[in-house]
Amino acid sequence: MKVTISDIAKMAGVAKSTVSRYLNGGYVSETTKLKLDKIIADTKYEPNSFAQSLKAKKTNLIGAIIPRFDSYATSRMLIGIDESLKELGYQILVANTSQKLEREIENIYSLANQKAAGIILLAKQITKEHIEAAKAVDLPILIAGQEDEEFHSLVYGDAQSGYDIGKYVAKCGHTNICYIGVTEEDVAVGVKRKEGFRKAIEEEGIENVSYYESSFSIEGAYTVATSIIKENPATVYVCATDNIALGTMKAIHHHGLKIPEDISVTGFGDYDVADIIDPSLTTIHYPYKTAGGTAANKIVRMIQGEDVERLTTIPCYLVERKSVRRRK
């Protein structure tokens, strides 16, 4: 049978409240402390967390709301969050939304109901429902991956990354460029990266640039790239994510063209595969795992009521590999 605080108290010949105090670091005499040490070790007593939470009205749970499990960026961030949270004495509770926006909202409420101490939301998009839910639950919420003035957030240097890639392809002598982006609903990936890129290109005085839009999937990118190859003589395809770059590379290969001799390709993210495929992919390194750790630290500081900077920007950097041809 499961042992409870009453059992322990009885065995030690003290009151439940004394045991509780012992457990929570309160005042207990040395002798009863010793006695309790032994009894608790012997019985392997573990407090019932439901009873604790019911009474204390708080937990050490931190919810992580994620759009999907099978995303490189998400899983890497989750590792960072999980590891850091564990060190800080918190536990992660992962809620997957399968990319359904309404499920993000539901999860905010249900995590609040489960008395989560805080929430890290890996968001693709912030809507008014998000803001409403956040106000209603009145819980520390940290948005990761997107910026929003209503929330504390952690973002990557997307604009700078786009700028760096733009400068790089220009430096390599490319003057006919194709940019394969994503929906502008995703501000970080769809807007910031593109804007940074555009800025660099304009500074370089390059005019021959066309913009396309793809879904986030490899297959979607494959389809888009296939049609671009047929109609556009660009010498480099700048892709808004590594996944898009992968689909694009596949399409180029399937057309019997060579990378980077015929067409150059770049990505954003630096997934593991970027260094494995042939040719290896020139891309921007996004330190997802580290960022997850930073997010964990930030939410914990928010929970502890510290005065936390609203916006944290995680710097990224270019990794030059073999997928871009130097034309000069």
Next chain:
Amino acid sequence: MKVTISDIAKMAGVAKSTVSRYLNGGYVSETTKLKLDKIIADTKYEPNSFAQSLKAKKTNLIGAIIPRFDSYATSRMLIGIDESLKELGYQILVANTSQKLEREIENIYSLANQKAAGIILLAKQITKEHIEAAKAVDLPILIAGQEDEEFHSLVYGDAQSGYDIGKYVAKCGHTNICYIGVTEEDVAVGVKRKEGFRKAIEEEGIENVSYYESSFSIEGAYTVATSIIKENPATVYVCATDNIALGTMKAIHHHGLKIPEDISVTGFGDYDVADIIDPSLTTIHYPYKTAGGTAANKIVRMIQGEDVERLTTIPCYLVERKSVRRRK
């Protein structure tokens, strides 16, 4: 302020027990039911799950203990588990062990303490501690990915997969074969696949086969493959996972050799990238997501006390792509 069952009872002019009965599908008159419908909708009342669990001593939580977040197989299975569990009215609670065996054991105990209704353990290895913990917590536990007579389990057709690959490379005319496996501590991946492969090869009367061992990582496989290339003239490298195949392909490319012209490569798993890389990888398709759904159904049936078959085997099949040269 958070509304409780007492508030609802007061507003409806009934007793708490009546509200509770209403909530749990018990007998309630039509009129009070209607009244309660409205009040609960208006107040957005949500029962406190801690109080429920404290009293009922059970939850609808099912723990999934995973070795790591950044594994293709794991994340796909998680998706399948998560989706199916949701449909069945259960919630997943993901616990990551960062590949630490002792954390698997810890998590079994802590999930029991959190009153999980059951546990799905994505295991690489079953030890006596696992068995001990399972007995101690007395909770339905399903092992996924490994077979063990002490547990209900769900496995892939690893031996058959190995056999199929063996037959396939033989059929393609390869007679000098190199098998790159993993530690035998992992019975499914390290033993079963190899045994199935060996059986096929023996049936084919091929004698020129050498066996190597790699870690699970791409980098580890790269290192192993690099040394093999220098010493072994095999025409095909049969790799025990797609990740190992990726590292191996990278090593082959780095040596200036062509796949499949100079060396052929096969994998197990059929990760997304298998179809994206160039050449695309001939491998065994493992339906991870579907298997996750099957696991979810199985654990729920176990929880419900149904008489569930101890061992479920998920069939896999060969996917022929471009990484194997036909020598005949």
Next chain:
DNA sequence: CTGAAAGCGCTTACAG
């Protein structure tokens, strides 16, 4: 069909 009462396993003032 309904309500009063006890109890789940804790924590938290409060009094000593």
Next chain:
DNA sequence: CTGAAAGCGCTTACAG
């Protein structure tokens, strides 16, 4: 330094 008591928000026999 310690204990008795109340209470967190539910559920569950039990009696009506």
